[in-house]
Amino acid sequence: MPLTDTKLRTLAPQEKPYRMADGGGLFIQVAPTGSRLWRMAYRFDGRQKLLSFGAYPVVTLARARELRAEAKTLLAEGIDPSAHAKAEKAARAAVNEHTFAKIAAELIEKQRKEEKAETTIKKKEWLLEMATAAFGDRPITAITAAEILEPLRDVEAKGNYETAKRLRSTVGQVFRYAIATARAENDPTYGLRGALITPKVSHMAAVTDWKGFGDLVRAIWSYEGGSPSTRAALKLMALLYTRPGELRLALWEEFDLERSVWTIPAARTKMRREHQKPLPPLAVDILQALKKETGSNYRAFPSSIARDKPISENTLNQALRRMGFDKHEHTSHGFRASASSLLNESGRWNADAIEAELGHVGADEVRRAYQRSLYWDERVKMANWWTKAIRSQLSAKVRI
Template sequence: MPISDIKVRNLKSKDKPYKVSDFEGLFVLVKVSGSKSWRFKYRIDGKEKLLVIGDYPAVSLAQARQTRDAAKAQLAEGIDPNEAKQDEKRARLETKGHTFEKIGAALLEKQRKEGKTKATLDKTEYHLKLANQDFGRRPITEITAPLILKTLRKVEAKGNYETAHRLRARIGSVFRYAVASGIAETDPTYALRDALIRPTRVHRAAITDPKALGRLLNEIEGFDGQSTTRIALKLLALLAQRPGEIRHAKWSEIDFVAKVWAIPADKMKMRRDHVVPLPAQALALLNELRRMNGNGEYLFPSLRTWKRPMSENTLNAALRRMGYSGDEMTAHGFRASFSTLANESGLWHPDAIERALAHVEKNEVRRAYARGDHWEERIKLADWWAGYLDRVKAM
């Protein structure tokens, strides 16, 4: 005869444990201590087994019957309820080990092995730290889009709209890594694509007026700071490469005989090898620099240690020291100066200018046919640009 909740509640302890049956194998075990535990007795493969369901009153009579019915359904399919319970427990423990923080760390390690640049690794680490503060210890399968959005809104509230977008992308990369690893099923950041404030794109300040550029070059010539900083700025203007590529340049990449600077793909933004022709003016500066620190690894080592390149703030700080604000000129702006003035000259094929800047054609069809790198024209372009800078300095 089935028992009632009142009867279970009023069961008293005895000198020995005893059980009171409900029906269809379900019973409650009353222990000497007075605690009551639900059990389900069943047979599978000719053997009698016992499934421990849980203690009363945490598990009510109705809940115990539901568990008993679910176990009977498993038995009908040939599944042992005890084994299924252990499998579920193992899955839960495994899920708890798959936290966002641990998966993010695995992705970061993968990027290190792939040879990602230090700048990329640093940005990944920074973004993961922001995310880990809020939900790093949570199992990745429990992290939802609203939870991620709450973190992104905190970044937005500080006016850092670009950072919020990049953080969303970085969190998404962790989820996609988890999906590929069979740990998660979806990437919840996909639903947040339109949830964030779009940042206003601000182009880096650059001087494109020839006379103003000439004045800047003369200011650099008279720069009273570190000689290596002065040379770095002059090479930045001459070669029109990214400031990070100048700062991280190594002597092993410079070929004085062939008159080229070969930048390996892992240092380039577009992850493609890039060769820069060196005009006579650049070679003269490099020879001057070689007399200063040619025995080291980097062209522009840090003042603190020769094992690291100069700080990323050095070149912009030098421009500020010369009186140029961030709204007037930036270290990256020399590329825009070169691009604008070279294109305005009408002397050079636009593709040669783009190759000189290490830009990649966005149109896939056009890129497939534009396989040449305009090398001979780029050599002439480099010489012309160096001469052009000499002329605007003399204006």
């Protein structure tokens, strides 16, 4: 017998849950707590299933019957009402929950858990702030290429072509993450690749001839400004030619001065792979002297302003400026180009050994392992030869 509103209002809870049917599979279930929930029993593909419609009296008897009729229509069309309801819920979530800003924040959090370099994450956060200001509250599935292009054009209008290119790439990472987590189906940034102005490639300024490099190292070893961290870091940049961030952020625990090896953790290398550097005797001497100055700190190169922070790349570049090398002549990152050019020019060393020492690796995993094992002895000899070459450039009056 069909239910009535009068009957529904008088349903009282019992010790165990019980049901009252309305017909056509629709029934109300009364819990011992007093809650009254609408359900519909049906069969699909030979399986018994249940569909939920909500609680009475929020969902009225009339509305429950409407929902039953809608479910019957779907069944007649060969559609599972439960699957249809889940799809509609997902669509609503895409509009209300899966916004660009939320997914971007989730991606950043994922990369932090993966221990990506904090400097890289900060750059991405800075770029994503531009995007979220424009369309952060929009459902990610509703964002079009035209919407993304607008903030890109704003950045371009200021002449920041490289930033615009990186912004497009970073926004694309968010969309690809959304696709991978089943919250989007396409990446609109793909179609914008040809829309942006191609930035002119500019290499880091570097001295790449022996005469100029000799002037540079003599200036570094004669430099009396800055903190002990800065002076030591500049000498070690010349000797070891690592990426500035790899050296600046180094911790004392990474250096094995007895074995003359520096192990740079994967989280701080560009390739996200642990990289070991042989330390020539002069580098060990510099580090031992520095340890007397900064050894009480876990950082090898702490800032003189904030001891819990490292020296900045700007500190190193400013020191170079004070020595008379402007930004078009040499930068802290330029030591890598100096070493690469001069080591290759010498003709003494296998090009792959030089690449291995620079921390450059190819795409083939087997070749990487082969490089590490085969070229270590050559890299040690190369580090000592490079140190000898630097010593020969220094004036006999300069104390090293």
